Amino acid sequence: DQQVKQNSPSLSVQEGRISILNCDYTNSMFDYFLWYKKYPAEGPTFLISISSIKDKNEDGRFTVFLNKSAKHLSLHIVPSQPGDSAVYFCAASDDKIIFGKGTRLHILP
Amino acid sequence: KAGVTQTPRYLIKTRGQQVTLSCSPISGHRSVSWYQQTPGQGLQFLFEYFSETQRNKGNFPGRFSGRQFSNSRSEMNVSTLELGDSALYLCASSPPLAGGNQETQYFGPGTRLLVL
Numbered sequence: 001d002q003q004v005k006q007n008s009p010s011l012s013v014q015e016g017r018i019s020i021l022n023c024d025y026t027n028s029m030f031d032y033f034l035w036y037k038k039y040p041a042e043g044p045t046f047l048i049s050i051s052s053i054k055d056k057n058e059d060g061r062f063t064v065f066l067n068k069s070a071k072h073l074s075l076h077i078v079p080s081q082p083g084d085s086a087v088y089f090c091a092a093s094d095d096k097i098i099f100g101k102g103t104r105l106h107i108l109p
Numbered sequence: 110k111a112g113v114t115q116t117p118r119y120l121i122k123t124r125g126q127q128v129t130l131s132c133s134p135i136s137g138h139r140s141v142s143w144y145q146q147t148p149g150q151g152l153q154f155l156f157e158y159f160s161e162t163q164r165n166k167g168n169f170p171g172r173f174s175g176r177q178f179s180n181s182r183s184e185m186n187v188s189t190l191e192l193g194d195s196a197l198y199l200c201a202s203s204p205p206l207a208g209g210n211q212e213t214q215y216f217g218p219g220t221r222l223l224v225l
Contacts, residue, residue, distance in 0.1 A: 101149075
């Protein structure tokens with residue numbers, strides 16, 4: 001049973017527009033959420049995180065929103081740039097980190 | 110600071126063989142976690158080691174095992190390989206934080222294992 005779900009395997013967004021990647025979770029005990037970005041042939045790199053006591057965290061072009069009642073979080077990238085094309089993993093943590101299956105983001109020129 | 114390193118980067122084995130993968134964490138990191146990445150399942154947690162002790166374990170069969178040495182380097186072993194074990198195996202290390210939580214992980218490039 002998947003505890004962290006990324007229901008969109010892929011997403012295409014025009015350069016300059018906003019990219020919104022979504023993630024749902026089932027375990028209400030998760031207290032920390034993270035987003036990772038992965039390029040081919042490289043390991044994932046940490047992007048941004050949010051604690052369960054917050055509902056928003058912003059870092060430059062990246063903002064993560066957390067809706068605890070809906071058990072939903074989203075990553076907003078604005079404006080989207082070509083270098084943002086990658087696979088994005090949502091992850092949640094209680095005593096270990098559980099990853100979603102990832103969403104492949106394509107930024108179109 | 111050097112990043113997380115994994116050796117070998119690529120490996121081809123046949124069914125029934127066993128394999129050992131190695132991970133050297135970032136200097137000062139004491140927690141090492143292992144993940145299996147496949148196209149259909151994404152990143153799946155295998156186990157985590159901290160100070161030479163297995164602290165957490167995912168839902169993988171006993172053929173998958175690991176250990177951590179006193180210098181925090183870790184090895185992962187898979188015995189009696191099956192075709193379905195073909196995957197990218199990622200290692201991640203974490204710095205020690207207050208309270209012992211290890212949220213931010215730094216990943217190595219992975220070892221791509223192909224089982225024929």
